[in-house]
Amino acid sequence: MSIEVRNIRKSFGSKDVLKGIDFTFERGKVNMIIGASGSGKSVMLKCIVGLMKPDEGEILYEGKDFVGSPITEIRQIRREVGMLFQYSALWDSLTVEENVAFPLRMFTDWNKHQIRDRVNWCLDRVNLKDANAAFPAEISGGMKKRVGLARAIALNPKYLFVDEPNSGLDPLTASVIDQLIQELTTEFQTTTVVVSHDMNSVVNISDKIMFVFNGEKAWEGDKRQILRSGNPDLDKFVFVSDLIRRDIYDEKDTKNR
Amino acid sequence: MKAIYHFGRYLLLIRSFFRSPEKLKVYWEQFLVESMDIGVGSLTIVVLISTFLGAVTTIQTSYQLTSGLIPKSVIGAIVANTSLLELAPTITSLVLAGKVGSSIASHLGTMRVTEQIDALEVMGINSSAFLIMPKIMASLVTFPLLVIMAAFLQIGGGLTAGHLTGQVNATDFIQGAREYFDPFQVTFMLIKAVTFGFIISSISSYQGFYTAGGALEVGQSSTRSVVYSCIILLLSDYILAQVLL
Numbered sequence: 001m002s003i004e005v006r007n008i009r010k011s012f013g014s015k016d017v018l019k020g021i022d023f024t025f026e027r028g029k030v031n032m033i034i035g036a037s038g039s040g041k042s043v044m045l046k047c048i049v050g051l052m053k054p055d056e057g058e059i060l061y062e063g064k065d066f067v068g069s070p071i072t073e074i075r076q077i078r079r080e081v082g083m084l085f086q087y088s089a090l091w092d093s094l095t096v097e098e099n100v101a102f103p104l105r106m107f108t109d110w111n112k113h114q115i116r117d118r119v120n121w122c123l124d125r126v127n128l129k130d131a132n133a134a135f136p137a138e139i140s141g142g143m144k145k146r147v148g149l150a151r152a153i154a155l156n157p158k159y160l161f162v163d164e165p166n167s168g169l170d171p172l173t174a175s176v177i178d179q180l181i182q183e184l185t186t187e188f189q190t191t192t193v194v195v196s197h198d199m200n201s202v203v204n205i206s207d208k209i210m211f212v213f214n215g216e217k218a219w220e221g222d223k224r225q226i227l228r229s230g231n232p233d234l235d236k237f238v239f240v241s242d243l244i245r246r247d248i249y250d251e252k253d254t255k256n257r
Numbered sequence: 258m259k260a261i262y263h264f265g266r267y268l269l270l271i272r273s274f275f276r277s278p279e280k281l282k283v284y285w286e287q288f289l290v291e292s293m294d295i296g297v298g299s300l301t302i303v304v305l306i307s308t309f310l311g312a313v314t315t316i317q318t319s320y321q322l323t324s325g326l327i328p329k330s331v332i333g334a335i336v337a338n339t340s341l342l343e344l345a346p347t348i349t350s351l352v353l354a355g356k357v358g359s360s361i362a363s364h365l366g367t368m369r370v371t372e373q374i375d376a377l378e379v380m381g382i383n384s385s386a387f388l389i390m391p392k393i394m395a396s397l398v399t400f401p402l403l404v405i406m407a408a409f410l411q412i413g414g415g416l417t418a419g420h421l422t423g424q425v426n427a428t429d430f431i432q433g434a435r436e437y438f439d440p441f442q443v444t445f446m447l448i449k450a451v452t453f454g455f456i457i458s459s460i461s462s463y464q465g466f467y468t469a470g471g472a473l474e475v476g477q478s479s480t481r482s483v484v485y486s487c488i489i490l491l492l493s494d495y496i497l498a499q500v501l502l
Contacts, residue, residue: 049379050378051375051379071276072276075381075382075383077381078378078379078380079380079381081379081380081381083376083379083380085372085375086372087371087372089372089373089375089376090373090376091368091373091376092371092373103380105280105283106279106280106283106380106382107279107381161379
């Protein structure tokens with residue numbers, strides 16, 4: 001259950017945003033796309049989930065072409081997708097419970113009790129209790145992210161996409177959300193793709209990393225290799241925070257002891 | 258050139274409603290919600306405007322009929338015919354273009370800029386069909402009902418105003434209204450109501466659905482939806498009158 005992108009290109013007018021990227025997102029792993037703001041990572045994510053059509057290139061879900069398929073087949077693949085948006089994108093006219101129940105109402109024949117049980121299970125799984133009747137405007141940013149995650153896992157997705165999971169969250173809540181993403185990936189063996197520029201997330205949960213710079217894949221590897229990438233652009237991006245350097249060195253030191 | 262682009266995209270949006278719609282039960286529920294919003298939500302403004310419009314039409318018609326040779330019952334005929342042919346369907350729809358149209362455009366526009374529509378798409382839901390079709394269907398049903406109610410209230414308002422001001426008594430008013438009544442006027446009124454309902458809901462949905470940007474653009478979409486709806490509505494009003502009368 002992997003996703004492969006091949007030579008993906010996207011331009012807006014004369015500006016080339018993605019310049020031929022190849023990458024394989026692996027199953028059961030947290031695959032991270034990192035890069036500075038405006039580097040093209042969010043456009044790439046939108047291309048992968050089909051919210052934008054790349055100008056060139058292929059996107060393969062388990063070998064099945066996603067870009068060139070008719071809309072009915074694309075929608076079929078999308079039903080196996082869960083996504084957490086940067087600002088959660090909860091439907092503001094629905095309560096928390098209705099938000100999580102929505103995909104179940106649309107795509108299953110379950111009765112009300114079955115749906116309620118599943119919703120409660122999902123909300124429980126993201127550690128959110130007693131918020132079923134609240135509207136999105138009445139809950140905090142961190143709670144919205146949890147509801148977004150609960151909605152994303154409601155249909156047991158094979159693919160989980162997460163756009164900037166920590167934006168607007170305090171470090172503690174951000175770390176809880178990171179933890180949840182990692183746990184859900186392991187538990188459901190999803191192919192998880194996380195777009196982030198938060199180095200804490202990279203250190204905490206990434207299994208495989210792609211660094212995008214100026215619309216190109218500038219580097220790929222894992223979090224242990226990131227310090228010795230030899231890529232000056234990546235070094236600049238990573239070592240903005242001394243904390244990250246210390247964290248990874250500490251981890252290395254602990255293993256060496 | 259830009260107008261052709263928008264017209265083409267508008268047609269493609271309408272066509273997309275019929276591509277792989279999801280559960281009909283969920284669509285039905287959405288239809289009921291939208292019907293409540295559009296129909297019941299517009300009752301107050303339609304009642305107020307229609308009643309006063311009928312009253313004012315009676316007083317102004319009476320003011321213009323200065324000749325003693327013209328029977329007072331003509332006032333009833335003019336008010337009833339004007340209400341059925343123009344005031345009830347067109348003025349009510351223009352008011353609804355402001356109320357319902359801007360509400361649809363800003364709702365969809367906000368959903369667009371906060372990625373709520375993307376969330377539907379990513380799930381594999383036909384977002385245009387799910388969000389827009391129930392609004393259009395609800396408009397097709399509720400607009401004629403609102404217009405029928407508006408026609409009754411305008412005639413009733415005219416009758417009451419005529420009676421209270423002593424311009425025309427109720428018997429003369431009703432006699433005039435009945436004497437010159439042509440059942441086709443009701444058909445014509447309903448054709449207009451359905452057409453205007455479609456125009457307002459679809460144009461506003463188009464404007465809202467393709468909003469790009471943020472809060473400022475949502476406001477602009479909302480304004481554009483009202484302006485374009487009114488222009489197209491008046492143009493189609495003229496065409497319908499020319500073709501059907």
